[in-house]
Amino acid sequence: MIYTMTLNPALDYVMHPLTLDMGYTNRSSSEELYCGGNGINISTLLNELDVVNVAMGIVAGFTGEYLINELQEAGIASNFVKLDRGYTRINVKLNGIVMTMVNGMGPKISQKKVDELLDRMDVLQSGDTLVLTGSIPNSLPEDMYNQIMARLAGRGIQFVVDAPGQLLMESIKAHPFLIKPNNHEVGRIFKADPMPETPEDCLPYAQKLQEGGARNVIVSCGGNGSLLLDEYGTEHMVPTARVRLVNATGAGDSMVAGFLAKVTRGLDYENALIYASACGTATAASKGIAKRSTIDRVVTALYKKMGREMPASIADDIKNEKARAEAQALAAEGNDEEKQSPEGA
Numbered sequence: 001m002i003y004t005m006t007l008n009p010a011l012d013y014v015m016h017p018l019t020l021d022m023g024y025t026n027r028s029s030s031e032e033l034y035c036g037g038n039g040i041n042i043s044t045l046l047n048e049l050d051v052v053n054v055a056m057g058i059v060a061g062f063t064g065e066y067l068i069n070e071l072q073e074a075g076i077a078s079n080f081v082k083l084d085r086g087y088t089r090i091n092v093k094l095n096g097i098v099m100t101m102v103n104g105m106g107p108k109i110s111q112k113k114v115d116e117l118l119d120r121m122d123v124l125q126s127g128d129t130l131v132l133t134g135s136i137p138n139s140l141p142e143d144m145y146n147q148i149m150a151r152l153a154g155r156g157i158q159f160v161v162d163a164p165g166q167l168l169m170e171s172i173k174a175h176p177f178l179i180k181p182n183n184h185e186v187g188r189i190f191k192a193d194p195m196p197e198t199p200e201d202c203l204p205y206a207q208k209l210q211e212g213g214a215r216n217v218i219v220s221c222g223g224n225g226s227l228l229l230d231e232y233g234t235e236h237m238v239p240t241a242r243v244r245l246v247n248a249t250g251a252g253d254s255m256v257a258g259f260l261a262k263v264t265r266g267l268d269y270e271n272a273l274i275y276a277s278a279c280g281t282a283t284a285a286s287k288g289i290a291k292r293s294t295i296d297r298v299v300t301a302l303y304k305k306m307g308r309e310m311p312a313s314i315a316d317d318i319k320n321e322k323a324r325a326e327a328q329a330l331a332a333e334g335n336d337e338e339k340q341s342p343e344g345a
C-alpha cells in the first residue's frame, strides 16, 4: 500500500489575472479551487491511475473539512489528524503570463497532535511505501521527516521524499528509495552557478545526492526533460512531450505518482521514468491534476516522440482507440511554443 503524508496541505486557489500590477486592484478572468499540498496531489493522481492509496497528514478548520470531504468524494482513503484551532491554508496561484504563487504558512501544530500523527503511522507494514512531501509548517521541527522515518525504521517500509532544501538534505541520510527535486532546487542546494537547466547539467548533483544516501534520484527539468540516476548507477534521460502549458501546479507531484504507480507494479526504471514524465506533462497541460484520458494521450505522444516501443503493460492500459487518435493530434501540436513556468515541474 502507498501512503502519502502531507503535513501542510492546502486548498489551491488558482486565479487567472489578465494583468498583474503590484499596488493596484487586479481582476481575475476566472478562478478554480483544488485540493492541494504535494502528498494530496500524489494521492489524487495515484487514484486516477487506480492505485489504491491512503492520504495522511494534518488538517484544521473549515478548509480542512472541505479537503477531507473532497477526498472522500473522489474515493481516496484518508487518515488526517484534525487540529482544534486554525485552518488549513489557502495557497494562491496567480496564473498569468508567468505563474506567481503565494503559499500560506499553515496552522500551528502542538506536540500532542504530532504524537497523534506518529501513533497513526503504526498502521504501516512491511512492503508499504510512505511518501513524505511538501513543506512543513513553521511550528514543526526541520527534521520532522527524519523523525517519522526513524520511528518507522527497520519495518521494511520504503520512503519517498520530495521536499525543499535542507529538509531534503537531512532526509537522504535515511536512504530513501526515491527523491525528486527539480533542477532549480538542486541548483539552490549546491549553490550552482550557472543554474543547471538540463538533465545532463543535473547529473553531477544527482550523483552527490546519491552519495549522500538517496537510492534513486529523479531530477525534473521542466520543458527540458528529466533525469533518473537509479540505484544501480545507471542514468536515464527522458525528454518532455510538448504541450500548451495550462497550470504547472502539481506537475512534479504527478511525476512522483506516475513513477511509483509503475515501479510498484513491476515496470523497469527507464519506462517508469517515461511514464512519470508523461504524467507531469499531462498535469501541466490540465486544469488541476491530470485526468486519465490526458495521461493516456501524453504518454502515447511521448513514446512516439522518442521513437520507442511502448511496453505492453502500458499499452494494454491505454483505455481506448479514441485516446490513441487524440495522442496523434497532441503530438502534432509539438510545434507550439511552450509557456515557461517559474520553477521546473
Ligand SMILES: O=P(O)(O)OC[C@@]1(O)O[C@H](CO)[C@@H](O)[C@@H]1O
Pocket (backbone or CB within 6 Å): 008, 010, 011, 012, 035, 036, 037, 038, 041, 091, 101, 103, 134, 135, 136, 249, 250, 251, 252, 253
Ligand atoms: O508550500 P509547499 O508545501 O512547499 O507547496 C505547496 C504547493 O505549492 O505544492 C503543491 C504543488 O506541488 C500545491 O498543491 C501546493 O499549493
